[in-house]
Amino acid sequence: MKRIELLLKTCLPWVATVWLTGCALAPADGGNEAEANPAKAQAGKAVARPVAAPERAAPPRVIDEANNVFFAAGAVEPERNARDVLSRHAARLKAQEGLVVTLVGHTDDLGSPSYNLAIAEQRVNSVYSILRSLGVPAIQIRRYGLGRDLGDMNCKTAACRSKMRRVELVYEP
16 A cells, blocks of 8 residues: 555656646557648647747836935945935924835845845844934834845845945835
């Protein structure tokens, strides 16, 4: 009984795959149907065609620097000008008590997904701490560590990657 169970566990997925994809069998008369009637032979087969790559890559997104705080590679503390940017956001949030901001942490495409998620969360927490120190109530701040920025898949330069390492401030009404 155990052999049957083992056989089913190991062979059943393979058999199902073969069955679902279909098998090409020789005609019963032993002849070559493709040579006799090529149109009929192709009609019953699913022909796999490669998917063509798009001719042009999507243009890179424009990142609004006024709503982003940028970070150096591997850093969890924002760059020098971040305090000025965050001071303006703090003033806006304190002036409009019903306004809520979500801090979205992005990273570049280097590093593992788990590393990128961890560093994105640390960066979000760093920006959160600065906003709190500037007097923004915690109820007005939400946090979301996204990790790798999927917006620009063609980012291969250091300058481009530096724009990916950021915390984005997204406002909600």
